[in-house]
Amino acid sequence: MSFLSLENVTISFGGIRAVKNVSLDIKEGEIFALVGPNGAGKSTIFNLISRLYKQNEGNIFFDGKSLNQLKPFDMPDIGIARTFQNIELFGNATVLQNLLVGTNVRKSSNFLSEILFTRSVRKEEVTSRVMVEEVMDFLDLQQYREKYIMGLSYGTRKIVELGRALALKPKVLLLDEPASGLSAEETEDLAFWIEDIKKIMGITVLMVEHNLNLVNKVADRVAALVDGEIISVGNPKSVQSDPKVIEAYIGV
Amino acid sequence: MRVIFKTSYDNDINLFKDKIHFLQYVFLLVFALALPFIVNDYYLGEVALVLIWAIAGMGLMVLVGHSGQVSLGHAAFMAIGAYSVVILQSRFGLPFIVSLPLAGLLSSFLGILIAVPTAKLHGIYLAILTLAVSILVEDIIVLADPLTGGVNGIFAPDIEIFSINFNRYGNIDSLYWLILFITVVFIIGYKNILRSPLGRAFSAVRDSEVSALAMGINIARTRTLAFAISCFITGIAGALFGHFVTVFNYETFNVVLSINLLLMIVIGGLGSIHGAFFGAMVIGFLPIIISFCRDHFLDDIGINLMNFPGIETGIFSLILILFILFEPFGIYGRWLKIRTYFQLFPLYRKDMFKRQKSYLKTERVR
Numbered sequence: 001m002s003f004l005s006l007e008n009v010t011i012s013f014g015g016i017r018a019v020k021n022v023s024l025d026i027k028e029g030e031i032f033a034l035v036g037p038n039g040a041g042k043s044t045i046f047n048l049i050s051r052l053y054k055q056n057e058g059n060i061f062f063d064g065k066s067l068n069q070l071k072p073f074d075m076p077d078i079g080i081a082r083t084f085q086n087i088e089l090f091g092n093a094t095v096l097q098n099l100l101v102g103t104n105v106r107k108s109s110n111f112l113s114e115i116l117f118t119r120s121v122r123k124e125e126v127t128s129r130v131m132v133e134e135v136m137d138f139l140d141l142q143q144y145r146e147k148y149i150m151g152l153s154y155g156t157r158k159i160v161e162l163g164r165a166l167a168l169k170p171k172v173l174l175l176d177e178p179a180s181g182l183s184a185e186e187t188e189d190l191a192f193w194i195e196d197i198k199k200i201m202g203i204t205v206l207m208v209e210h211n212l213n214l215v216n217k218v219a220d221r222v223a224a225l226v227d228g229e230i231i232s233v234g235n236p237k238s239v240q241s242d243p244k245v246i247e248a249y250i251g252v
Numbered sequence: 253m254r255v256i257f258k259t260s261y262d263n264d265i266n267l268f269k270d271k272i273h274f275l276q277y278v279f280l281l282v283f284a285l286a287l288p289f290i291v292n293d294y295y296l297g298e299v300a301l302v303l304i305w306a307i308a309g310m311g312l313m314v315l316v317g318h319s320g321q322v323s324l325g326h327a328a329f330m331a332i333g334a335y336s337v338v339i340l341q342s343r344f345g346l347p348f349i350v351s352l353p354l355a356g357l358l359s360s361f362l363g364i365l366i367a368v369p370t371a372k373l374h375g376i377y378l379a380i381l382t383l384a385v386s387i388l389v390e391d392i393i394v395l396a397d398p399l400t401g402g403v404n405g406i407f408a409p410d411i412e413i414f415s416i417n418f419n420r421y422g423n424i425d426s427l428y429w430l431i432l433f434i435t436v437v438f439i440i441g442y443k444n445i446l447r448s449p450l451g452r453a454f455s456a457v458r459d460s461e462v463s464a465l466a467m468g469i470n471i472a473r474t475r476t477l478a479f480a481i482s483c484f485i486t487g488i489a490g491a492l493f494g495h496f497v498t499v500f501n502y503e504t505f506n507v508v509l510s511i512n513l514l515l516m517i518v519i520g521g522l523g524s525i526h527g528a529f530f531g532a533m534v535i536g537f538l539p540i541i542i543s544f545c546r547d548h549f550l551d552d553i554g555i556n557l558m559n560f561p562g563i564e565t566g567i568f569s570l571i572l573i574l575f576i577l578f579e580p581f582g583i584y585g586r587w588l589k590i591r592t593y594f595q596l597f598p599l600y601r602k603d604m605f606k607r608q609k610s611y612l613k614t615e616r617v618r
């Protein structure tokens with residue numbers, strides 16, 4: 001059964017067709033990596049799935065439903081979470097507060113009960129906190145709990161962003177270059193975490209990544225994207241030995 | 253140095269970190285309650301006014317400091333509050349206790365009217381638009397002469413609650429206590445917002461819209477809600493202000509007031525309730541300090557401030573410039589540093605509060 005799928009999706013910005021007739025089929029429970037040179041359209045595909053962009057042609061389905069009519073802020077509700085290539089955290093808040101934002105989607109209180117801070121709001125806050133602490137335990141973020149994002153290193157911020165996405169308890173996680181800017185050590189941790197996200201949490205992962213070591217280590221399947229077109233799909237080995245992919249990487 | 257032992261998540265949720273923290277505020281409240289017995293009526297009036305500024309400041313702080321939307325027209329919402337509360341009482345015969353919240357709601361309603369179509373406007377554009385709205389409101393007040401008294405202005409009746417009379421000149425003590433009570437209520441409400449999902453949604457929208465979206469936050473709704481809450485608080489501040497000054501006209505709520513409100517929260521420290529109060533103290537006590545200086549030593553050295561009209565605004569602006577250059581986090585930011593210095597003495601490091609260079613949005617390569 002296809003879980004997350006793109007069918008002949010095309011988008012143009014002015015004259016540039018950034019994504020051309022792309023079809024992808026991501027299965028539930030797999031780790032799927034998108035690779036390709038700069039400007040290939042990888043982030044654009046992420047923005048299409050998370051509805052920040054609307055495709056000109058084609059359809060996107062998730063869990064049997066079309067995403068075409070949905071808004072970006074509907075994504076967490078249906079189970080899609082993402083990170084950004086250029087880290088988009090809430091900079092004037094602490095790590096804890098950033099992660100807690102992820103629990104907002106599950107709240108049942110309205111703004112009046114929150115202003116009065118009723119008993120049920122407090123109860124929900126404690127539940128949210130317990131959940132967020134689990135995510136922090138998982139990613140080893142406890143030491144940064146009360147730290148402001150602005151004072152954190154780049155690598156830590158990337159992990160915080162991953163944690164914030166996990167706090168949404170998604171079914172599928174879109175990671176845009178999770179390892180860029182990470183040290184070798186941090187990248188190694190990341191590989192374990194991504195595998196655990198799949199195995200222990202049962203979350204499907206779609207990631208864009210330039211670091212082929214990481215891709216080889218964790219990805220079940222890979223798609224190579226060049227100039228907005230998918231030129232090869234398959235397991236990591238076969239894609240990397242595909243003559244078309246080699247040509248695209250060396251030739252361009 | 254005080255170490256706080258946390259034993260449950262409630263420790264982080266509670267309004268007060270621990271007993272000492274709680275007692276500090278109890279002490280402050282007792283002091284505030286006892287103030288009428290300590291200072292004379294003139295100074296009590298000034299303190300009451302500072303509290304009103306602080307409420308207005310909290311209103312603007314919700315919008316600017318927490319949801320990241322700049323308003324240069326908040327005097328208009330004070331005006332709506334002030335005129336509504338008076339008209340509701342004198343024309344519609346409603347009691348104060350009903351008119352006050354209604355005045356807040358009316359102001360809130362105007363805020364929503366502005367917020368809905370402008371949900372996509374940012375920074376300078378929103379600031380200019382709110383500025384235009386406040387000029388428009390000024391004009392409407394003049395035009396609505398039969399209701400508002402036009403250029404002549406309007407008289408606020410004495411506040412009556414259950415036949416207790418609150419009059420600035422008759423019994424400033426009770427008026428002060430009333431204002432203090434409302435201030436405390438708003439502080440608690442504001443604190444509650446900050447520790448609940450709503451407050452997180454506000455700062456999410458402020459810090460990164462695109463990831464707020466990705467976290468499932470409906471940006472237009474959140475911004476509108478921020479406007480509604482902000483204008484409610486500011487409207488109430490306006491209503492209290494109207495009763496405090498007892499007579500006012502359209503000019504009372506002009507653009508200078510809007511700008512002063514904004515300067516106030518920037519000087520006080522954006523993004524904190526303390527900031528609104530520190531800013532209100534500056535705006536409220538500065539004229540007193542200036543006149544004190546005038547009376548006590550400037551005259552002696554031959555400087556006559558009467559020759560400098562607008563000296564208060566000038567000094568105020570100077571303070572603002574100094575703060576923006578040297579302490580962007582306002583008085584509250586400076587206060588935090590001083591407090592940390594003493595708490596950690598002698599371990600304080602000079603660059604403790606130095607923040608790692610963070611990328612500005614415009615610097616990022618997309």
Ligand SMILES: Nc1ncnc2c1ncn2[C@@H]1O[C@H](COP(=O)(O)OP(=O)(O)OP(=O)(O)O)[C@@H](O)[C@H]1O
Pocket residue numbers: 013016018036037038039040041042043044045085618
């Ligand atoms: N909002 C936009 N407006 C105009 N052009 C855009 C927009 N978003 C993406 N593009 C264009 O689409 C193309 C693909 O961009 P995209 O960001 O998807 O590349 P990428 O594969 O993620 O590259 P990188 O590895 O550098 O992140 C680029 O030519 C880019 O200029």
Ligand SMILES: [Mg+2]
Pocket residue numbers: 042043044085176
């Ligand atoms: Mg990209």
